[in-house]
Amino acid sequence: MSFRRCATSCSATCRPLPSPSTTSATHSASRGSRRGLPQAIARSPAKRAGGCYISSRGSHFSGRQGMPDPQPQLGLLSATQRNLLIVGLALLVTIFFVLEAWHDHDEVQSRLISDAERAVSLARDEIVHYVEDQRRQLHIFTRDRRAMIEALAANPNNAESRQALKDRLADCFPEVLSFSLIDADGRERVVDSEGLVTASSKENIAALLRGGSPLPLMAHAHPGGYHVNLMNPWTTSSGEREIFFISLSLRRMARILELNQNLGLKLYLLRVDDPGLIDLSSDGSRLDLDRPYRLSSGELAGLHARRAIPDSRWELVAIPDEEALAAMTQGIVGGLLRSGIILWLVAWMLVLLLNSKERQLAARRAAEMELLESNRELYQRATHDGLTGLANRPFMDDALQRTLRHAARERTPISVAMIDIDHFKAYNDGLGHLGGDECLRQVAAILDMSCQRPDDVVGRVGGEEFMVILPDTPLEIAITKLELAQARLAQRAMPHPRGGVVTFSAGVACLVPDQGQGLAHTVVEAADKALYRAKDAGRNRIEGIELGQASGDQAKPGRLTQPPLEPGQLAVAGGECARKCRRCVQDQQAGLGLPVLVGRGQADGLEMTQSEPIETGYEIRHAAGIVPSAQACRARVARAEDDP
Known part of the structure; x- marks a missing residue:
C-alpha cells in the first residue's frame, strides 16, 4: 500500500493513498455534492465555483452565489x-x-x-x-x-x-x-x-x-x-x-x-x-x-x-419665589416630557419603518430569488444537455470562439478534442435506450472528471459525440488528459454487447492562433479528421494533430492506451529524465490534476511535490496507474531545457 507524505521536512507517515478507482469515485462524488448535481452529471459547460457558473472566458451566470439571502436583513x-x-x-x-x-x-x-x-x-x-x-x-x-x-x-x-x-x-x-x-x-x-x-x-x-x-x-x-x-x-x-x-x-x-x-x-x-x-x-x-x-x-x-x-x-x-420656582420646575419637567414623548415616537416610527422596509426587502428578495432560480433553470436548459448535464452544441461553439480570441491575445496554445464512443449504436441496440443513456452519462462524468481546470469545457455535441476545449494546453498534455479518461473508463469496465468493454476514440487538434476569428471551423474540422483517423486505425485510440506549423500541419502518431499497472510495475526515471523529473512532475500535476508517485518500488511510493528533488534511478507513475510515454517524457525534458 502506498502512503502520502507532507511536502515539508515532516517525517510522519500520513493517511494511505487511495486506489485510482477510489480516488476518481470520491472526487466525482465530492464535486457532484458540492454543486448540488447528480454524481454522474458532475460538470456543466461552465465551471462551477461555489455554485457560480463560469464560462471558459470568465462570463458567468449567478447561481447560488448570486441568489439573495433567504432571510434578508437590513445591515448587520x-x-x-x-x-x-x-x-x-x-x-x-x-x-x-x-x-x-x-x-x-x-x-x-x-x-x-x-x-x-x-x-x-x-x-x-x-x-x-x-x-x-x-x-x-x-x-x-x-x-x-x-x-x-x-x-x-x-x-x-x-x-x-x-x-x-x-x-x-x-x-x-x-x-x-x-x-x-x-x-x-x-x-x-x-x-x-x-x-x-x-x-x-x-x-x-x-x-x-x-x-x-x-x-x-x-x-x-x-x-x-x-x-x-x-x-x-x-x-x-x-x-x-x-x-x-x-x-x-x-x-x-x-x-x-x-x-x-x-x-x-x-x-x-x-x-x-x-x-x-x-x-x-x-x-x-x-x-x-x-x-x-x-x-x-x-x-x-x-x-x-x-x-x-x-x-x-x-x-x-x-x-x-415659590410660584416662580414652581413654574420653572414645571417648565423643565414639561420640556423633559415633550422631549421624551417626541423621542419615543421617533423611535417607534423608526422601528415600524425599518420593519416595514425589511418586510418589503424580504418580499422583493424572495421574488428576486424566484426569478433568479427560474432564470438559472432556463439558462441551464438553454446551455446544457438534459441527459448528461454537459454543455450543448451552441454553448460549445460560443465557448470555442471566446477561447480562441483569448488564446490569440495571449499567444497560448489551445487544444480541441472530438470524442466518439466506439460502437455505440451496437451498445444502444443491445442494451436499449436506457442502457445507452446510462453509458452516455458515465462517459460524460469521466470526461468531466478528467478536465478539472476552471477554464476546461466539456460538452456533448451529438448523439455519442463529445467535445473538449482545453485552453493553454499543448497537444501532449491534451492527449495525456484523454488517456487518463480512457484509463478511468477502462477501470469502470462497462461490458459491451459485442464483447469487451466500452471504449472511446478521440481526435485532438492543437494550435496557437494568431487571430481570434475564423479558426473555430478549422480546428473542429482538424479534430474530426484526427477522430476519423483514430477510428480507421482500430478505435480505442487518440490521434493528435498540430495546426499552424511552418512546414504545414503535422500529425502525431496515435497511441494505444496502456492498461492499468499491476503491482510492482513502475516506470523507471533515470539519466536525463531524472535530472528534469521535477519539471515532469509539475506538468503531470498541472495537466492531470492527480498526484505523481515516485520511489524505488511499489512499497515505498510517495507523493511527489513540485519542490522535492528526484534522484536518478527512482521510479515514477501516476496515481491513476498510467505510465507516461517515452515520447511525452522526452518532450517535457526538452521544454525544461528550453525554460529551466
Whole structure:
C-alpha cells in the first residue's frame, strides 16, 4: 500500500493513498455534492465555483452565489437586535434628558443663590444712596427756602404760603406726603397733615433738639400710607433752633426692590427689632401684600441672602419665589416630557419603518430569488444537455470562439478534442435506450472528471459525440488528459454487447492562433479528421494533430492506451529524465490534476511535490496507474531545457 507524505521536512507517515478507482469515485462524488448535481452529471459547460457558473472566458451566470439571502436583513443586525438597539438608544437618550433636567434644576438653584446675593447688595446700596440723597436734598431745600419757611411759620394759617411751600417740596421730593415744623419746645408750629408726627417721631425730634443723633430710620403707619420721616435741624433768623421734617412714601424704595429682584426671587425689607415682620416689598408696604405680612419660620430658614440697611431698623432679605420656582420646575419637567414623548415616537416610527422596509426587502428578495432560480433553470436548459448535464452544441461553439480570441491575445496554445464512443449504436441496440443513456452519462462524468481546470469545457455535441476545449494546453498534455479518461473508463469496465468493454476514440487538434476569428471551423474540422483517423486505425485510440506549423500541419502518431499497472510495475526515471523529473512532475500535476508517485518500488511510493528533488534511478507513475510515454517524457525534458 502506498502512503502520502507532507511536502515539508515532516517525517510522519500520513493517511494511505487511495486506489485510482477510489480516488476518481470520491472526487466525482465530492464535486457532484458540492454543486448540488447528480454524481454522474458532475460538470456543466461552465465551471462551477461555489455554485457560480463560469464560462471558459470568465462570463458567468449567478447561481447560488448570486441568489439573495433567504432571510434578508437590513445591515448587520437582525430585526430583533435592531429593535432592541433602537429601544436601548432611546432609553439612554431618555436617561440623558433626565440627568440634563436634574442638572438644569440644580443650576437654577445655584444661580438663584448667587443672584440673590447680587440683588440684595445692589438693592441695599441703592436704598442707602436714595436715603442719603433725600437727606442732602432736604438740607439744601431748608437752606434755600428759609424765607418761605419762616414766612409760613410766622403766619401758619396763610393757605397761599402753605401751598407754595408744598409745591416747592413736591418739585424737589416727588414722594413727599407732608411736611411739619417743630419749635425748640417740641410744639408743632406748622403741620401739613395730622397724625404724621407719631410718638417715635417725637422721640427722634427730642433727640435732635438735644443735639444728639437721629434715631434709626423706620417705616411709620399712617392712613395716608406707610412712610419714612426725614428731619433736618436748622436755626431761624432770630436764632431759634427748630426741626423741619418731611414724610416720604415708600414707593421709590418698593420700585428699587422690584427692579433688583430676579425671576424666582422676592426682596423684602424686614424689621430688625421684630424678626419676620415685613415693612416693604416690591408690591408695596405690608398693607399692600396679598400674603401674610410676617415670614414663616420655614421662609426665614430658607433665606438666600440678607443685608442690614445702615442707620435704619431694616434688613434686606431675598427668599425664593415659590410660584416662580414652581413654574420653572414645571417648565423643565414639561420640556423633559415633550422631549421624551417626541423621542419615543421617533423611535417607534423608526422601528415600524425599518420593519416595514425589511418586510418589503424580504418580499422583493424572495421574488428576486424566484426569478433568479427560474432564470438559472432556463439558462441551464438553454446551455446544457438534459441527459448528461454537459454543455450543448451552441454553448460549445460560443465557448470555442471566446477561447480562441483569448488564446490569440495571449499567444497560448489551445487544444480541441472530438470524442466518439466506439460502437455505440451496437451498445444502444443491445442494451436499449436506457442502457445507452446510462453509458452516455458515465462517459460524460469521466470526461468531466478528467478536465478539472476552471477554464476546461466539456460538452456533448451529438448523439455519442463529445467535445473538449482545453485552453493553454499543448497537444501532449491534451492527449495525456484523454488517456487518463480512457484509463478511468477502462477501470469502470462497462461490458459491451459485442464483447469487451466500452471504449472511446478521440481526435485532438492543437494550435496557437494568431487571430481570434475564423479558426473555430478549422480546428473542429482538424479534430474530426484526427477522430476519423483514430477510428480507421482500430478505435480505442487518440490521434493528435498540430495546426499552424511552418512546414504545414503535422500529425502525431496515435497511441494505444496502456492498461492499468499491476503491482510492482513502475516506470523507471533515470539519466536525463531524472535530472528534469521535477519539471515532469509539475506538468503531470498541472495537466492531470492527480498526484505523481515516485520511489524505488511499489512499497515505498510517495507523493511527489513540485519542490522535492528526484534522484536518478527512482521510479515514477501516476496515481491513476498510467505510465507516461517515452515520447511525452522526452518532450517535457526538452521544454525544461528550453525554460529551466
